[in-house]
Amino acid sequence: MNACADEAAVAARTSPPRIVTERGQREVFCGLTGIIWLHRKLQDAFFLVVGSRTCAHLIQSAAGVMIFAEPRFATAIIGERDLAGLADANAELDRVVSELLARRPDTRLLFLVGSCPSEVIKLDLSRAAQRLSRQFMPRVRVLNYSGSGIETTFTQGEDACLAALVNELPELAAAAPKSLLIVGTLADVIEDQFRRLFAALGIERVDFLPPRRATELPAVGANTRFLLAQPFLADTARALEARGARRIAAPFPLGVEGTTLWFEAAAREWQIDAAHAHSVTAAASERAARALERHRPRLAGKSIFFFPDSQLEVPLARFLARELSMRLIEVGTPYLHREHLAEELALLPAATQITEGQHVDRQLDRCRAAQPDLAVCGLGLANPLEAEGIVTKWSIEFVFTPIQGYEQAADLAELCARPLIRQSLLAV
């Protein structure tokens, strides 16, 4: 597999991806949407959006059905009177937070989440968080980050949240042994799988950010090495580096190849013998490869078009192209972090077309002209494209579904195969 990766790297050097930046209407969620999965992960945290009715409506609409009686998120809706005077807005915020914490005494960590309106009226949520922290510590820690759509796109909300959390991590003692931090929300089941594999490799000290509980914040310092589990964590990585931690460059753990390269990068950092590393991952990797084969006939040779959404597009495209032989027509991504994605870009087929940013109408024109076998897009575009005869896969499912690691590689393939299977089944 490494030989294969090297070949691709050569190809990428001779015919690197063509990256075009586009500006225009963007059809993407804002960073507030991240709350939907972050609040499931951090079980003692509460997310209070300080925003408008639009923000509240967005979160409940993006979450689909309202399945929670008392979800661990809410919106403090800014009213006209709050706009009239910021001093009052701060007093109002304090009142709302007191009300909330009285209702939800189980909260240990409260995030004040900034929105477009709170940013525009320059409501200083970091000062509010400090003020409220003083009031409610040690019972509740209050932090803030921005999920505003003028600053963050969809998954960047998680980045902003984790970056805020990094500042709160305890200091790892200088004399502490080297420890590994996995950064980016993963399903609990995947964390457990990864823990087992790291333990088998011989990496003993492994922490995850975000942790499952706010009271279990991992320590960070100069002896921290971190692996990104998600490709959208630019600010978090920068904050960790500011704390002395060092990033281990690797592709992302999507697909068999991505997962193997990801573990191997950690193994190299720990100077673990390559043969041992191979013996640890071999069984899971072979099992995953066998499971993937079932989906190959359905996907091989099929063309795929990515609309920008989660920043997962480049690693997904790499997986689908290299492990399932799909043809990449266009890989749209809201933002391309060239450093964090360097290993991914090197693995892409020669001259892959990448579009950073969006002009949704022109992109739709290109998609219609290309008539891909499968278009990966957001919920606003899916049914309209289906109505035009283009089979789609909702990109949001890649964020909500466990897809990382060996045991999920076939699930990821299945997510892409299912719309095509369905299309072949229907005779109406």
Next chain:
Amino acid sequence: MQLTVWTYEGPPHVGAMRIATAMRDVHYVLHAPQGDTYADLLFTMIERRGARPPVTYTTFQARDLGGDTAELFKQAAREAYERFQPRALLVGASCTAELIQDDPGGLAQGLGLPIPIIPLELPAYQRKENWGASETFYRLVRTLAGANDPSPGAARPKREGGGRPSCNLLGPSALGFRHRDDVQEITALLDRLGVNVAVVAPMGATCADIARLGEADFNVVLYPEIAATAAQWLHRTFAQPIVSTVPIGVGATRDFIAEIARVAGIDPTVELSGSPSRLSWYSRSVDSTYLTGKRVFIFGDATHVVAAARVAADELGFSIAGLGTYSRELAREVRAAAAARNVEALITDDYLEVEARIAQLQPELVLGTQMERHIAKRLGIPCAVISAPVHVQDFPARHSPQMGWEGANNLFDTWVHPLMMGLEEHLLTMFRGDTEFTDTAPSHLGAASAHSAPEDVAPSSSTTAWTAEAERELHKIPFFVRGKARRNTERFAATRAIATITVDTLYDAKAHFGR
């Protein structure tokens, strides 16, 4: 600042989108950041529309704020016109853009586009979705139909002799609760009465249709939340009478027909003869005896709540335990409907307040929105949805109107089916000792309700103790009425300062509250 968990209505620009999306040839240029594009999925996912809403968002970013967001807006408006070739352009701002005060109306007018520009001022920090829809529809009507207004004092031209009277159906919009089916039902009913529907608006209307609204003999307002303001303007401008009875339920449909007949000068006898709706007979049939006095709580938009209260009380024989609305604009009408049923209206958009009221009242049926469906599910109370906010299942594949005769049939089916019915309830009571009817036995109320039956939450509010024997007796009562029995007994004990509830107290309370 208001702490909000879930919200009944979106912001007002979503109301504007519901109007634009309902129509065929308008386009809405919305000055808004990228996150606001989520609103597209309301239409493409919930309503399963096969086309994107006709909305262009400027999606300005933080870096644009220091620069020229106004230029961004102008470019978006120009491009939208060129690409979509609409016959009228709605322009406005969402909550964030309202704060940066770029004046989309002025900017769009400055572009010199050869179509009407309709600026929308929708104050996002004061108003909500239905108000936004109403205001947008009013502005559209005023701009497009206003171009054809008669000279002051001119009499309405007489209809050609022998021609059928005509009316407009106003209010049906995108993302409306059963609007699609109501329009079909009411159009057919009017046709049978001999009345033509000239224009349905905004649903399916073109700008040219809006321009000729003034030609019809009168207007029918199906959804006052959306169309009352526009209809009043049409009344003032074109002297068009307004038919304002909302034909939901048998009685209201009869009233509606009578009002149409009066306004149109036609004879309704044929349409009113016989039993046009099955609801009347179904409700009188013996099986429905068991519906008598079922305590029902009603919540939703004003139109559907007022109509549901009448149907529930007068046509199904339920007893109204409480009702309310999130439509503050029509609070007066809902308060009047509540007063007529001797209950106090709950006027709120706070979902937690609604939940508390339902928990307190312990009704046997909830008629509400998707929010109340969730509340009822948690409390183990049967529920039927009667109003927006909508969910994907509120757009059924089948024809499922709320209005007219067929609408009344639908109300009977959808409200009664969640309940234990007739012989079913009777037999359950008779055989309640059977192992099949224990708490853990399967129930068609769903697995969750049997385990989180209301009795599990009720005792926390009471300090009254139960003897072990009384508790055992309580558990012989079927789970779906046990919560009410417990609550009534405790209330009975509390008012009589009984500290410990015995089997006798339980039956004393039953005798006291029994109907």
